[in-house]
Amino acid sequence: MTQQNVLVSDTKSGVTVFPTTSQKPPPAPGGGYISIQRRWVLKDLEINGGQRINAWLESMRASSPTHLKSTPSFAEEQTSWILHHPSALDMFDQIIEASKGKQIVMFLDYDGTLSPIVEDPDRAFMSDSMRKTVRKLARYFPTAIVTGRCKDKVYNFVRLAELYYAGSHGMDIKGPTRSSKYNKGSKAQAVLYQPASEFLPMIDEVYKQLVDKTKSTPGAKVENNKFCVSVHFRCVDEKKWSELAHQVKSVLKDHPKLRLTQGRKVLEIRPTIKWDKGKALEFLLESLGLGNCSDVFPIYIGDDRSDEDAFKKLRDRGQGFGILVSKFAKDTNASYSLQEPNEVMKFLQRLVEWKHLTPQPCSRV
Numbered sequence: 584m585t586q587q588n589v590l591v592s593d594t595k596s597g598v599t600v601f602p603t604t605s606q607k608p609p610p611a612p613g614g615g616y617i618s619i620q621r622r623w624v625l626k627d628l629e630i631n632g633g634q635r636i637n638a639w640l641e642s643m644r645a646s647s648p649t650h651l652k653s654t655p656s657f658a659e660e661q662t663s664w665i666l667h668h669p670s671a672l673d674m675f676d677q678i679i680e681a682s683k684g685k686q687i688v689m690f691l692d693y694d695g696t697l698s699p700i701v702e703d704p705d706r707a708f709m710s711d712s713m714r715k716t717v718r719k720l721a722r723y724f725p726t727a728i729v730t731g732r733c734k735d736k737v738y739n740f741v742r743l744a745e746l747y748y749a750g751s752h753g754m755d756i757k758g759p760t761r762s763s764k765y766n767k768g769s770k771a772q773a774v775l776y777q778p779a780s781e782f783l784p785m786i787d788e789v790y791k792q793l794v795d796k797t798k799s800t801p802g803a804k805v806e807n808n809k810f811c812v813s814v815h816f817r818c819v820d821e822k823k824w825s826e827l828a829h830q831v832k833s834v835l836k837d838h839p840k841l842r843l844t845q846g847r848k849v850l851e852i853r854p855t856i857k858w859d860k861g862k863a864l865e866f867l868l869e870s871l872g873l874g875n876c877s878d879v880f881p882i883y884i885g886d887d888r889s890d891e892d893a894f895k896k897l898r899d900r901g902q903g904f905g906i907l908v909s910k911f912a913k914d915t916n917a918s919y920s921l922q923e924p925n926e927v928m929k930f931l932q933r934l935v936e937w938k939h940l941t942p943q944p945c946s947r948v
């Protein structure tokens with residue numbers, strides 16, 4: 584039997600969530616920690632095992648907030664969650680205070696963070712006002728896009744050459760091709776890292792197999808993200824989810840070097856290498872010459888489970904913090920929340936305004 588990792592929901596037990604490190608975010612009103620009944624846990628899944636397909640389905644269903652809304656304690660849990668993951672907009676002054684004397688570095692996820700979630704992944708456009716805001720942001724802070732998408736595809740959406748890009752869940756990293764004040768010279772432009780390059784032929788093959796296997800399932804869409812593949816089920820009738828899960832499983836069973844994770848209505852197939860968005864964040868800090876600095880303040884904003892690796896990395900490093908973009912209570916390693924991309928834009932605009940009005944003595948990068 585091949586062992587694979589998959590995200591499944593633990594809906595039965597109430598789980599008390601405590602911070603994972605000594606790092607303390609600026610105090611949230613209310614204090615204390617909460618018990619969250621729906622906790623996303625990473626469990627080993629026997630991918631060839633017959634009944635385990637139910638775990639896939641459970642996870643696929645739980646990725647839909649409409650299922651969560653029907654639970655009786657929903658409203659209570661929401662209120663409690665927001666107390667402990669307050670709005671980054673409401674806490675803006677405290678955040679700035681915590682960053683005092685430190686170099687802020689910005690890490691931004693794409694889908695659900697800079698662009699709203701839409702049915703067709705090829706039409707997840709970023710608004711012009713968001714692009715303008717991110718462009719200004721990159722004038723003041725080193726800025727990276729960290730995404731599950733293929734790097735070139737996300738670049739076509741964002742179209743800002745002064746940013747760092749980490750595509751394929753961080754497995755395809757490239758420095759800026761245009762320098763800016765906070766991102767000077769050839770050193771940044773030389774940044775290039777592809778830790779999963781040996782998987783390219785396998786991913787190509789698996790992509791073709793998945794396209795073929797899933798073509799009988801209406802609404803299923805397979806996306807080649809270069810070092811990983813996404814199988815979208817947002818437009819698949821829920822009655823067909825089991826069929827789709829079986830199709831994906833039938834392809835994966837012959838590829839023990841690939842693993843399955845899950846995002847928002849998407850199954851993600853990726854290499855088993857120990858590399859994720861958290862590792863990419865660390866790599867980028869090192870590339871910026873800030874890897875071993877105590878006076879760096881990274882802020883990572885993301886909406887999905889793969890972003891948790893980066894939130895966790897920041898907690899483990901005891902530096903900066905994560906902001907989860909979500910309207911719903913979720914177990915997270917992020918310290919703050921924003922409800923939707925519009926709020927992300929407001930937060931970024933406030934950072935730009937603050938930096939513009941407050942000249943800093945010097946910058947490390």
Ligand SMILES: O=P(O)(O)OC[C@H]1O[C@H](O[C@H]2O[C@H](CO)[C@@H](O)[C@H](O)[C@H]2O)[C@H](O)[C@@H](O)[C@@H]1O
Pocket residue numbers: 692693694695699700701702703704705707729730731732806808813815817846847848849851887889
């Ligand atoms: O790391 P991210 O930038 O958040 O990428 C994760 C996945 O994002 C995209 O899918 C998601 O957004 C789509 C467009 O809004 C939506 O249709 C889909 O349901 C979401 O899962 C992208 O298409 C995937 O390849 C990424 O893995």
